[in-house]
Amino acid sequence: MSLVVVLACVGVLLVASVLGIGTARTRAGTPLVYGVSLAACTVALVAALGQLLSNAAAPALVLPLALPWLGAHFRIDALAAFFLVVVDLGGSAASLYALGYGTHESAPQRVLPFYPAFLAGMNLVVLADDAFTFLLCWEFMSLTSWALVMSHHRDADNRRAGYIYLVMASFGTFALMLAFGLLAGPTGGYAFEVMRTGQHGPLIAALVLTLVLLGAGSKAGLVPLHVWLPLAHPAAPSHVSALMSGVMTKVAVYGFIRIVLDLLGTPSWWSSMAVLTLAGITTVMGVLYALMQHDLKRLLAYHTVENIGIVFIGLGLALGFKAYAMPLAAALALTAALFHVFNHSLFKSLLFFGAGSVLTATGERDMERLGGLIHRMPLAAFAFLVGCAAISALPPLNGFVSEWLTFQAILLSPAVPQWGLKILVPGVGALLALSAALAAACFVKAYGVTFLGRPRTPVAEKATETDRFSLVAMFTLAALCLLAGILPGFVIDALAPVSQALIGSRVPVQASDPWLTIVPIAASRSSYDGLLVFVFIGLAGLTTAMAIHRFASHALRRSAAWDCGFPDPSPATQYTAASFAQPIRRVYGTLAFRARERVEMPPPGDARPAVLHVSLRDLVWDWFYAPVEGAVATAAGRLNQFQFLTIRKYLSLVFALLVILLLVLAIWL
Template sequence: MPLSLSLGLAMALFAVGLHAIATSRRASCTRQVYGVSLAVCIILLGMALAHLLGDRTPITLTLPIGLPWLGAHFRLDALSAFFLIVVNLGGAVASLFALGYGQHEQAPERVLPFYPAFLAGMNLVLLADDAFTFLFVWEFMSLSSWALVMAHHREPANARAGYLYLVMACFGTLALLLAFGLLAGPNGGYDFAAIRAAQVTPGAAALVLALALAGAGSKAGLVPLHVWLPLAHPAAPSQVSALMSGVMTKVAVYGFIRIAFDLLGEPAWWWGGLVLALGGITAVLGVLYALMQHDLKRLLAYHTVENIGIIFIGLGLALAFQTNHMYANAALALTAALFHILNHSLFKSLLFLGTGAVLTATGERDMERLGGLIHPMPWTALAFLIGAAAISALPPLNGFVSEWLTFQAILASPELPQWLLKFLVPAVGALLALSAALAATCFVKAFGITFLGRPRSPAAAEARETDRYSLVALFVLAALCLLAGILPGLVVDGLSPVVGMLNGDTRLTAQSSQPWLTLVPVVDVKSSYNGLLVLLFMAFSGIAAAFLIHRFASAVARRGPAWDCGFPEASPATQYTAGSFAQPIRRVFGSVVFQARERVFMPPPGDSRAARLEVELRDPVWERGYAPIVAAVVALSSRFNAFQYLTIRRYLSLVFGALVLLLLGMVLWR
């Protein structure tokens, strides 16, 4: 019943999208589409929670559609139920936000038909139980999100972003198609039950893992397949950006987990090393790229790359531990990865929606044209601050817990027998620590430049607080970030069925029985964390410090202008800028990572021109990896362009020659 109802609700989202095609220009259509999407997502969220926390027996269903000899298989198990929670929680909050934000949409007819279809596509990917159905709805999810990226297609940057996204989406689907083809084998067992029962050779399994990393990794944003993400995610409307960064990337992670942990069988020891290395590199490069950005949406998009890297670090550790039958440690690593999947969906959605509120109020995404928004938008500023603290892994918020669990798994790595892993895991741990520190730096910059100081533009000076729907959505996410941080044991127990399913029924011990809701992932003499006590200590110490300062400080209050290095003019141009925050990091890492170049133009005495600093940043991944491919494709296309102008006789000759070659190949093959 839950599976049938879930499929029916997904079809209802399709129907809403079709209805919006005819009615999107009506004023009431925006509330209808987002209202129905909100209701459907809440129902799906409730059913997924009930399945995960209740009777977790897998439910299957086969429909007579799709391939004639196969049909369409669907399955609801603990893994798909957890990701359904992530998808529909994000979808519900984004829909609530859009009830207010969507009223400002300039082209609703290009958004409303595809928004519910996008939600339906993500839900169906998680329920698909055969290769054909999975790839079909995966591609539908990609195409509907591409249509949303192209909603403001008249902007040249958005058109380029949409084109690159479409190319990378096709590449990812092709990689997954080849992976499932290898898994199905010569007998063509495309349903997942047959794939689980089949035996895959070690060589084929290695190739499937590589293809899964390419296919799912390109959608998730793994380096070097991330190039589309910082262009496409900011191009979409803010509620869609929140879904793409906070939710769709998790559907991609689901695809990798389903293949690597469920369908491929016993892993080889080097699988964990490969996934670990990719995760560590992705985490550091993602946060370094984010630090260089002045556009709030691009900054957040690059931070999605960083957090995907953190998730894959946990998954790589789990694979390494499973290879060596260290299932207790694998359970810890898997719990950390799944916890961070949930956490990232919460605080990244919060930050993107907060940026959408700023964009509505000011029309600006460039931090250099913002500032001082904490005064006209205090509630948005508070919600954004909570999200910034959570993504910076500061206790007692949720981001700290999942990264702390990941470090606990890293500390268990000396027990691994392979020397490569003994050296690799601590190195990745250092990269994770570096990325955490740089993330905090990045969000000091993002919050400080955007909300503090003085307005840098008339638009920022005239900003007003966002609407009530948007504020409720922001504070729902902020509250969840806090609750998951102070009550992490409840979340860990909720993840326990998923970990047991993927890890040979080995999971962490129940945390709800621990005193004071303490989280004890291994044993209490080695590590423990109590978010509630941390929160109480922070609140008590803050109140005590404020009381002591006000009680014993001097009663004489003096007010004067803020010290500005001896320059009394209160001009916004004298403030610290986003570039100022990034400069030290750019000078440390820029020559290696970004090939950064700085040029200072200082006019001679008597010249009235202004002095200026020019900074040039390059993306070596694009220039060395993708630019040569683009150039080769353009060159080949130019050469083959002559085939458009052949006569009919030459076309027939080419077809005849190709037929002869194919027949000759078949004869030689036999």
């Protein structure tokens, strides 16, 4: 039943896409398309949630589409149901937000037809139950999102982003195609249930893991495959950025889990080590990249890379524990990863909505030209603050719970008998701890420079509060962040069927614990109660405020800022995004980005101002991509001369090739 409902919603989304083509230029187009998308996603969300919570048998369906001898298989098991919830929750929120935000769109005809199709694509990837359908939908999702990235194609930066995205997405799909080919084996069983039963040698398993890390990892944004992500995500309209960062990366995580934890069979220790190494690097590099940005949306996109790293740390641990038959620990690690998937989809969408509201209100994405928006758009600023606190893993919000669970899983790893993992896991734990602190720094910067202080430009001074639809969407997500933070037990229990299906074990039932505490392993080991912490903070704060207001002086006087006696009226004297990040750039950037600072001081008597030059190198690009780019360019240059041959030379070339091929065939057979 739930499968039919979700498929029907996908159909509705595809119809909305067609409607979008016709109505994009009319006034009714925007509310129509986003309204229909909102309705379809909400219905699909309810159906998927029902399927996940009811724990009913997984509904499956084969439609006579695609390859005639294969058909299109669809199925909703627990894993798919959970990811459908993530996709459709993000989709509903983005559609609701877009009801307001979309009215400011300058070229709706480039957004409206692709937006519902993109949503449909993401739903279909999760629903697919055979390799062919999966790849087809995966590519559909990539292409529709590419079209959305290119919606403002007159900007040269966006065109470059679109180009790199297209190349990386095709490369990723290609890698996944090869992975499925290896999994299907020579007999070519492309349905997932056939693949699941297959036995694979270590070589095949290693190849599949590598290809999946390349394919799904590049879509998710694992370093060093992340380069497209911070270019493409901010280029799209903000509600699409939210979907790409908050939801599409999760679909990639789904692809990874589906193949590596479900189809590939029992993992081995080296798969865990490979994933953990990449994840650890991704986590820290992602947040360091984010700290160096001054474009608000790009900062958020880079920060997605960090969160994907955290998710993959959980997945890597789950692989390691599963390899050594520690089902409880594996279930905990997987639950932590999935919880973080859910959390990140909430707060990253919220933050992108906030960035979109700022963009609508001021036309600026550059933080250096913003400031003081908390006075101009107080409600959006409040919602954005909740998102910042949640993503910085501060209790009692939700980001803390999933990081706490990941830490608890790390603390179980000394029991793993493999020495390589024993050395690696504490290091990864340290990287995770480092990234948590850096994330807080990053969002103090993002919030402090954008919303606090004094306005740096006239546009920031004249900003107005964002519209009602956007605010409702933002506050809904903020409320969910708080709810998932103070009632984490229910989320953990909802995730139990997933770990039951993939690991064969589950985290103990949480809902029955007194005071709604979460106890992942045993009460003597660790417990956390978000609700009580929330209540305590609330009570302590209120009591203090009441006591202060009862006993303290009420006098309050507004005056110029003190600033140690040297207040400067110019807002240019405030700390900027670059100056805020300077200490961190000096501590970490010299290693991670080869950051160099050079002060150009004019000689005495010269009236020119002194200039500070900062140079950062993107080592990932320089080491991995620049050589490839150079090699392709050189090869293309060499091959170029074949373009200007005479017809005789072409004919002889063709003849020579034919002879060579025949020779190869003759020797081969």
